[in-house]
Amino acid sequence: MSNPERRYVISFGCPDRTGIIARISGFLAEHGGWIVEAAYHTDPDTGWFFTRQVVRADSLPFDAAELRSRFADVAESLSAESSWQVSDTGERRRAVILVSKAGHCLYDLLGRVASGELDVDVAAVIGNHESLGDITRAHGIPFHHVPFPAGDAAAKAPAFAEVRKLVDEHDPHAVVLARFMQVLPPELCEAWAGRALNIHHSFLPSFVGARPYHQAHARGVKLIGATCHYVTADLDAGPIVDQDVIRVDHGDSVEDLVRKGRDIEKVTLARGLRWHLEGRVLVHGNRTVVF
Secondary structure: OOOOOOEEEEEEEEEOOOOHHHHHHHHHHHOOOOEEEEEEEEEOOOOEEEEEEEEEHHHOOOOHHHHHHHHHHHHHHOOOOOOOEEEEOOOOOEEEEEEOOOOHHHHHHHHHHHHOOOOOEEEEEEEOOOOOHHHHHHOOOOEEEOOOOOOOHHHHHHHHHHHHHHHHOOOOOEEEEOOOOOOOOHHHHHHOOOOEEEEEOOOOOOOOOOOHHHHHHHHOOOEEEEEEEEOOOOOOOOOEEEEEEEEOOOOOOHHHHHHHHHHHHHHHHHHHHHHHHOOOEEEEOOEEEEO
16 A cells, blocks of 8 residues: 555546535545545436546555445435445456457557556457467467357357357456457447457448448548447447547558558547546446546
8 A cells, every 4th residue: 555656547437417526526635535536427318417537546545446335325325326336457468359250449559558658458459360370479478369250140159159258267357359251240349348449440320331441532532531339239320438549641542542541540548448447437327428
């Protein structure tokens, strides 16, 4: 508890009303909690209040588990959503990455992890092709090849069962679909709800489906983008964590759009993953608040 850099992060959403901030700050002050960061948002459309509070761990006389237990009464009194959480920055975050053949997002994430820019342990990389195995193992990370047969969902069920087994062994804080070109079945979407992050190679909801850069080129667009979102059973329609765009013009070929699009995909996925791991993303229905 002596590390002044260690933080406890409290985040939740609840119906808006007067006295919420006083209730939170009063609870923390009662136990000597030293707030170092506080963010609030009220959504007038839904009447909900959202907050993220960061407290110095060494200012409290108990650990994160005890804080979580004691804060449960506060959360209940405020009718907080069941997804409220207390996280500990002293606990290492774990991620498992799912890939296919395209490697640009994986290369980028591995580089950020190796340089210390992205503070997470990549427990494993799982691919439905073997092509990204060497780069994964070069970073000292286990690579698992799980081939997927062509065909309908029933034919792929055993492969998805194996992927689920490999992922769940690590109980990761994030399951990252880094251009994983398989559609997760509903049962996996439910099991990994709020943890599975996907990078979509377009600025949703425009140009959805196959060959988005070809569609964009044919329309003569001036901006292309990427979308990082949580995975749900509704394909490419989960809560959006981050989006970004890059300018293009009439002189760009399809290959230029693909190259520029890959650049923006890498940045958007890394940024969305960082926000998720830091507990900055609160999901309410199909919308997010990102502090």
